[in-house]
Amino acid sequence: MEKNIITSPRTGDSCIHVKHSSGLDIYICEMPGFSSVEALFGTKYGSVNTMFRQKGDADYTVVPEGIAHFLEHKLFENEDCDVFELYAKTGASGNAFTSFDKTAYLFSCSQNYQESLRILLDFVQKPYFTQATVDKEQGIIGQEIQMTNDSPEWRVFFNMLSCMYHEHPVKIDIAGTVESIAKIDADLLYKCYYTFYNLNNMVLSIAGNISADEVLAICDECLKPCEDKGLETVFPDEPEDIVKSEIYEVQPVGASIFNIGYKCRPCSGAERLKRSAAASIVSSMLADASSDMYQKLLKEEVINSSFDTEVFTGDGYFSVIFSGESSQPGRVRDALADEVDRWLSEGICSKDFQRIKKSTYGMLVRMLNNVESVANLMMNSHMEGTGPYDMISVLSELTEEDALEFLRNEFRRDRLVMSVIKGDEQ
Amino acid sequence: MRYNRTEIARNIGFSSIIDEKFKTGSLTVRFMTRLSGETAAANALGIGALSSSSADFPTLAKLNEKLSSLYGAGLSTFARKRGDVQILGLTASWLTKKYAFDGEDVDREMLSLIRGCIFSPNVKDGEFDAESYAITKKDLLDRIDAELNNKRGYALSRASEVAFRGEPAEYSCYGSKESAAAVDSAGAYSAYKELLSDAQVEIFYIAPVEDPGFCDMFRESFSGMSRTPSPVVFRTPSPLSSEVNTDSDEYDVRQCKMVMTFKTSSEDFFAVKMLSTIFGETPVSKLFMNVREKMSLCYYCASRVVSAKGAIMVDSGVERANIEKAKAEILGQLEEIKKGNITDSETESALLSIENTVNQIGDTPASYSGWYFERFCEGNSRSPEEQLALYREVTKERIIEAAKSLSLDSVYLMLDKEADA
Numbered sequence: 037m038e039k040n041i042i043t044s045p046r047t048g049d050s051c052i053h054v055k056h057s058s059g060l061d062i063y064i065c066e067m068p069g070f071s072s073v074e075a076l077f078g079t080k081y082g083s084v085n086t087m088f089r090q091k092g093d094a095d096y097t098v099v100p101e102g103i104a105h106f107l108e109h110k111l112f113e114n115e116d117c118d119v120f121e122l123y124a125k126t127g128a129s130g131n132a133f134t135s136f137d138k139t140a141y142l143f144s145c146s147q148n149y150q151e152s153l154r155i156l157l158d159f160v161q162k163p164y165f166t167q168a169t170v171d172k173e174q175g176i177i178g179q180e181i182q183m184t185n186d187s188p189e190w191r192v193f194f195n196m197l198s199c200m201y202h203e204h205p206v207k208i209d210i211a212g213t214v215e216s217i218a219k220i221d222a223d224l225l226y227k228c229y230y231t232f233y234n235l236n237n238m239v240l241s242i243a244g245n246i247s248a249d250e251v252l253a254i255c256d257e258c259l260k261p262c263e264d265k266g267l268e269t270v271f272p273d274e275p276e277d278i279v280k281s282e283i284y285e286v287q288p289v290g291a292s293i294f295n296i297g298y299k300c301r302p303c304s305g306a307e308r309l310k311r312s313a314a315a316s317i318v319s320s321m322l323a324d325a326s327s328d329m330y331q332k333l334l335k336e337e338v339i340n341s342s343f344d345t346e347v348f349t350g351d352g353y354f355s356v357i358f359s360g361e362s363s364q365p366g367r368v369r370d371a372l373a374d375e376v377d378r379w380l381s382e383g384i385c386s387k388d389f390q391r392i393k394k395s396t397y398g399m400l401v402r403m404l405n406n407v408e409s410v411a412n413l414m415m416n417s418h419m420e421g422t423g424p425y426d427m428i429s430v431l432s433e434l435t436e437e438d439a440l441e442f443l444r445n446e447f448r449r450d451r452l453v454m455s456v457i458k459g460d461e462q
Numbered sequence: 463m464r465y466n467r468t469e470i471a472r473n474i475g476f477s478s479i480i481d482e483k484f485k486t487g488s489l490t491v492r493f494m495t496r497l498s499g500e501t502a503a504a505n506a507l508g509i510g511a512l513s514s515s516s517a518d519f520p521t522l523a524k525l526n527e528k529l530s531s532l533y534g535a536g537l538s539t540f541a542r543k544r545g546d547v548q549i550l551g552l553t554a555s556w557l558t559k560k561y562a563f564d565g566e567d568v569d570r571e572m573l574s575l576i577r578g579c580i581f582s583p584n585v586k587d588g589e590f591d592a593e594s595y596a597i598t599k600k601d602l603l604d605r606i607d608a609e610l611n612n613k614r615g616y617a618l619s620r621a622s623e624v625a626f627r628g629e630p631a632e633y634s635c636y637g638s639k640e641s642a643a644a645v646d647s648a649g650a651y652s653a654y655k656e657l658l659s660d661a662q663v664e665i666f667y668i669a670p671v672e673d674p675g676f677c678d679m680f681r682e683s684f685s686g687m688s689r690t691p692s693p694v695v696f697r698t699p700s701p702l703s704s705e706v707n708t709d710s711d712e713y714d715v716r717q718c719k720m721v722m723t724f725k726t727s728s729e730d731f732f733a734v735k736m737l738s739t740i741f742g743e744t745p746v747s748k749l750f751m752n753v754r755e756k757m758s759l760c761y762y763c764a765s766r767v768v769s770a771k772g773a774i775m776v777d778s779g780v781e782r783a784n785i786e787k788a789k790a791e792i793l794g795q796l797e798e799i800k801k802g803n804i805t806d807s808e809t810e811s812a813l814l815s816i817e818n819t820v821n822q823i824g825d826t827p828a829s830y831s832g833w834y835f836e837r838f839c840e841g842n843s844r845s846p847e848e849q850l851a852l853y854r855e856v857t858k859e860r861i862i863e864a865a866k867s868l869s870l871d872s873v874y875l876m877l878d879k880e881a882d883a
Contacts, residue, residue: 047485047561069483072822118755120745124807127814130745146821172758179761182716183779188611244825288713290610325526334522334597340604341597361604391531394564398533398557405485407825460714 039248044425046432049404051414051424052248058259059236063414063424064251065243067407073149073244074411077160078140080419081232083210084271084351085137088231091266099228100219101205102177102212105134107225109173111141115164119155128152136206137350138419139232144408149246150254157240157258163229165222174217181211188289188457195283196295196357196455202279203272206353235262241415244407271352276301282454292458294365296372297348297357299453300446304351305421311354312347313396313430314442319345319356320392321384321439322375329375338367356446369454376447384443389436400428463824464672465834467843470681473691474663475838479830480672487569487669488555488827489576489676492835493661494694497548497630501653503637504645506541507595507602508654509550511647513539514594517582518575522597528575532568533557537579544839545770546630546698550657552580555827558670573675581683589648598650599642606639613719613876614762618777621721621874624709626700631771659689664838668827696839699772700725702869710875717761719876720785721777722792728867731769731840732852733860737868738767738774739812740804740861741796746811748795749776759788770839774868782878789873799865804858816853820846 037057043050051065081104089096112119112132123130128145130152141160143152184190194209201207211217242251278299303311322329323345333339343360362368403409410424417424467477495505519525529535535556542549556572559565584591590598610616619634626632636642645653663684667676702725728734742749742765753763763778780788798804823833823846837843844852 046563067483069481070825072825118745120750124744124746124811124814127811127818129815129818144818144822146818175758176754176761179717179758179779179781183761186613186715186717288610288715290607291604293611324530326523326530331521331523335593337596337600340601342604342608361608391527395530395534397563398535398561401533401557401561402486402555405826 042423042425044428046425046428047401047404049425054252056255056259058261059234059264060255060259061239061418062252062255063239063241063418064246064248065410065414066246066248067244067410070244070407072144072146072407073242073246074142074144074408075149075153075156075240075242076140076142076411076415077156077238077240078138078415078419079232079238080137081139081228081237082135082137083208084205085232085269086205087271088267088269090231090268096270097227099224100212101208101216102210103220103224103228104139105211106173106177106217106220107228108132108134108139109177110165110169110225111160111163113164113169114159114162119159122155122159123152126152126155134210136210140415146245150250153242153251153254154258157255160233161260163226163233165225167222170220170222170225174220177211177217178214181209181214184209184211188287188293191285191287192293192295192455192457195285196297196453199280199283199453199455200278200297200299200355201353202275204274204352205271206350231267234265234267235259236264237267239415239418241411241418243411243414269351274352278451278453281452282456284456284458286460287457289457289459291361292363292365292456293359293361294368295357295359295455296365296369297355297453298447299451300354300356302349302352302354308349308354308420309422309426309430310434310438311442312349313427313434314438315347315356315446316396317389317392317434318384318439318443318447319347319358320396321388322372323358324388324392327388329371333368333371338362338364365454365456369452373449373452376443380444384436384440386436389439393431393434397428397431400431467834468677470677471684472689473693474665474680474684476665476667476677476680477834478672478677479666479668479834480670481668481824481830482670484668484670484827485558485561486555486827487558487572488553488831490551490553490666490831491580492549492551492664493657494547494549494664495657495661496694497543497546497633497635499633499637499641502548502633502635503602503642504649504653505548505550505657506636507598507642507645507650508657509539509541509552510598510602511590511595511650511654512552512579512583513537514598515584515591516575516578517584518578520584520591522594532566532571533562535568535572537575541635543631543635545696545768547694547696547770548635569673570675573679577679577683583654585651588651589646590651592647595647595650599645602636602642603639606634606636606642613715614777614779617719617721617874617876618775620709620711620876621723621775621777621872624707624874625723625773625872626771629698629700631700659687660692662691662694664835666831666834668830697770699727703871706870707872708875709872710877712877712879714879715876716878717779718782718785718878719777720780720788721775721874722789722870723872724774724776724868725871726772726774726864726867728772728864730860730864732856733864734769734774735767735816736809736812736853736856737799737861737864738765739815740808741765741799742776744811744815746808748798749792752795753778753788753791757791759784759791763788763792773871785875793870796865796868800862802858802862804861809858809861813853817850820850
């Protein structure tokens, strides 16, 4: 077991990476002066992983939508009690989440981290499902699906994805639907568990007031070696074009909201990192409060300060999204497309490019100031096949030509979709 | 960590918190004034205008350009309420010069920029610059409209209106839409000038190394002003209504919301907080374990203390058919505590949960600022450790007494439309 120290050449921050003999990748960041500890035990298994097989399987297994999230809920119950009851004895605040491409179990605490880490490593490796508990969970998750359907931010986002993606499961709600989760049973949960919760497919990330040696000793004690079973996940073929260009839904909202997004070419690893950096810079330049487009839309009272942008990417999907509140979202979309055309013919402003680069660098360095952000950064970058500080390096080397190339290839009018949630009277 | 609070003028405190682990400097200024329906919107607009432009950076574009060139420094304003007090603030954070690769003195630049925003706003002929003010005003009006977008937050806000009717706390910290629409740029500037002269002010500066420049700047800037500050009252317990008030709204939602407000005359703050934690603040609380987990009546069901008003609010997401059952069970769980049915492990886990939260104070600049501001409102300057010692002294008997002091005051319901049809 070799300890590999990873250091950021730019900031001097460092963390430790260990490939544990059990198969697990472990990232540890000791942060002197901080009181808290944040630990995440994650698997590369999210809502998009609905089709998979392992070495030796002839066929792919297809599972119901929402099963990764269902499994996350169920793993919180072990044979004797609820995991929350175990954390209640150490004082840690435990939680879990499922996203499109990962599931993570986490705790944050300011004391007894060793015991909380044992709880975390233990319960995630010890599944216990019965049909009775599965049936009960269907009711609870059904309520969660109802609740998220009342969230306009959630609906506007998924409606947008449904306009972008024909086949890719990213368009499906992470929790699935009431109908899809009704198909889940204990056997299917075990099947998914043993496929994706193999330590070779997982990562432990822990940061804060910890000792690396102590963490590794607890890992040695608690981790059960796993054989790498050659997991293979696949996605349906996704056409490059969009499904449709706009979608509207009426909800009880006080302010209409929109998501406007460009469907871009998906990629992975180092390429994804570089293209994410380019996407982030160009979209920030467009949405920046000092940009020409922002100022024009603001003066015309088309947008307000909620206007924002994000890069949304994972296995088989990549998009750049602009969001905000507006009663005239069509004007936002048109202004965006026009501005992109103008930049493509006139080039991008070098001064603005450098300024936004600097601002993005500042944001990345500030993340290293926070225990929770550092733990998340180490886990996420590993799952994306990169290192925790790679983004800072990639960003510093990014050129205007990289940004322009991304704009030219990906910000296409025929790949632009708009989703709007408006109120009854809007 | 070194904490030091100095009174730089009457009713203006400057707290310096130096902690070398941070890579950022940050500053938060809070103006405190009595919340009122007449002035809330004008105050919110007056403070909001400070982050749109300044005399040095006369447009939002120029101000933002400067901030992003300073490694994406943040500058924003906020309006909040704490009981009957409206808190108007400006907050900024920036990467310290150690991490500036071009060698800029980011700290000096931010000092100057903040001074400009607060003390040299973009004003012409006694009113905020029209263009910047229009942006600020639209933002506030939109924010008021958008409150309904977050159903859980909106239900809590409506519940406050019902529970604290007739008291300043019934108002939103943004004021009403009508009152905000009526404030012009001269009115907003006049409200801001009143904040400068009449409000209580608390300033928090948090950085890795000492920089007396910030304290000096505020001392000098305020010294030239004639101030007649009126101290605010932070704790104003709300009287219990003679009967349980119920109010409801109907919306096209899938999940209904219920907020129950209980009131207490107890002055035993630590016991009330322990009670609320055992009752409904953690995933092993009575409400979570019984109302959600055992009986599956609510997707969420949690309690929170509104200490400034002597209240505890229990909010839940519930199907319409289960509202009465959930209400009965929530009241039933409170009765259990009143009867003394609290296990040692419930008390211990509540204390551990509070310890866990309090011990994390200091891991972010905002947590330092929030902690010492809360202590200021309470009239003490206890460290997290000193505060924890007081929690550890809370006995089971005190928790039971705190529970007995609670009475249901009001219920707010957000109902779905379809089930009614």
